[in-house]
Amino acid sequence: MSISADPVLIRLLDLFGDWRSEEQVSRLLAQYTKSSIRTTVRQLEKYTLLVREGTPEAQRDFQFKQAWSGWLPSAGFFHFGSKDVRYCATRHELKKKLRRLLANSPQPPFFKTYENVRRLHLPTATGARGEFLEVLMSRRTHRRFSVQTLSLSSLSNILYYTWGVTGSIPSGVLGDLPRKTSPSAGARHPVETYVLALRVEGLPPGLYHYATREHCLELLRLGNFDKKAARYCADQAWVQRAAALFLMTAAFPRVMWKYNSPRAYRTVLLDAGHVCQTFCLVSTWLGLAPFCTMALRDTLIEKDLGLDGISESAFYVAGVGLQWPTDTVRLRNRLSASL
Numbered sequence: 001m002s003i004s005a006d007p008v009l010i011r012l013l014d015l016f017g018d019w020r021s022e023e024q025v026s027r028l029l030a031q032y033t034k035s036s037i038r039t040t041v042r043q044l045e046k047y048t049l050l051v052r053e054g055t056p057e058a059q060r061d062f063q064f065k066q067a068w069s070g071w072l073p074s075a076g077f078f079h080f081g082s083k084d085v086r087y088c089a090t091r092h093e094l095k096k097k098l099r100r101l102l103a104n105s106p107q108p109p110f111f112k113t114y115e116n117v118r119r120l121h122l123p124t125a126t127g128a129r130g131e132f133l134e135v136l137m138s139r140r141t142h143r144r145f146s147v148q149t150l151s152l153s154s155l156s157n158i159l160y161y162t163w164g165v166t167g168s169i170p171s172g173v174l175g176d177l178p179r180k181t182s183p184s185a186g187a188r189h190p191v192e193t194y195v196l197a198l199r200v201e202g203l204p205p206g207l208y209h210y211a212t213r214e215h216c217l218e219l220l221r222l223g224n225f226d227k228k229a230a231r232y233c234a235d236q237a238w239v240q241r242a243a244a245l246f247l248m249t250a251a252f253p254r255v256m257w258k259y260n261s262p263r264a265y266r267t268v269l270l271d272a273g274h275v276c277q278t279f280c281l282v283s284t285w286l287g288l289a290p291f292c293t294m295a296l297r298d299t300l301i302e303k304d305l306g307l308d309g310i311s312e313s314a315f316y317v318a319g320v321g322l323q324w325p326t327d328t329v330r331l332r333n334r335l336s337a338s339l
């Protein structure tokens with residue numbers, strides 16, 4: 001949301017820095033009529049720029065200030081200011097937008113090189129032999145899936161090797177910290193994972209929380225979430241044909257407790273990126289079709305997960321399905337071509 005207003009509004013908001021009644025503020029701004037101040041206050045309330053003492057909004061505001069105090073204002077502005085944005089609703093709209101961008105200016109170059117410097121040629125990279133390189137070279141984003149169900153053992157492998165606790169790190173003062181397959185700044189591991197089971201063999205469709213230490217699923221709600229899956233991902237219709245979605249959230253206090261600076265917000269973003277790449281590789285290793293998306297309806301996800309959006313917030317979504325038959329063939333061809 002962005003607003004524009006007369007600079008005098010800053011003065012008014014500043015006067016409401018502490019709890020004050022309209023009456024008190026009117027006295028301090030004697031050059032304005034009481035009714036104009038009342039109208040302005042109502043407008044500010046409507047857009048939640050002012051909250052009334054004792055209301056749920058004021059309580060939420062207090063909770064926010066307490067929880068986020070160390071990361072304000074920059075990280076708070078960025079996190080809350082970038083929630084629930086509007087995405088292109090159709091391919092047509094996206095194409096139109098891209099054409100408009102191109103008409104404005106060409107794409108910036110994808111590659112940087114230096115002119116007039118000595119170049120040292122490197123040996124050709126080893127062919128993609130061996131399981132690791134095959135997996136690495138095969139990873140890609142899948143957006144269509146076969147209708148088969150995902151086996152429970154595949155789901156279990158994905159969860160354990162991506163988000164599970166695989167060991168511990170003796171840290172001294174802070175005791176044993178969890179070790180996982182992805183790095184995490186300070187081993188704080190702020191990412192929580194909720195499984196939206198759409199088509200998993202032996203697992204009733206529904207919403208589950210993954211307990212990382214116990215390696216088990218905690219049932220939150222049963223139900224068919226196919227349509228909701230697409231809605232969570234900003235109406236990307238193909239998402240509902242996946243077998244499972246992994247709704248990742250950030251449990252901020254884990255990081256805030258140790259790192260009392262807005263810069264630490266970056267670690268949460270970076271952690272989520274690391275863990276999602278691990279997810280993509282594990283899923284590829286299992287011969288599955290992974291994807292990830294940041295086009296999310298954050299608040300809807302938070303509401304359905306029962307999160308306050310302040311101490312734990314929707315962050316990233318990954319998903320997996322069974323490979324579409326022709327994608328498997330193409331993958332094999334590409335692999336043999338790269339060997």
Ligand SMILES: Cc1cc2nc3c(=O)[nH]c(=O)nc-3n(C[C@H](O)[C@H](O)[C@H](O)COP(=O)(O)O)c2cc1C
Nearest residue numbers: 139140141142143233234236291292293294295296
């Ligand atoms: C942070 C992030 C967000 C993404 N969001 C979307 C998305 O909303 N929809 C989508 O179809 N793909 C999404 N992708 C996938 C990218 O479009 C994809 O990685 C890119 O086109 C390169 O293709 P590849 O993954 O097959 O190499 C996202 C990827 C990342 C890393």
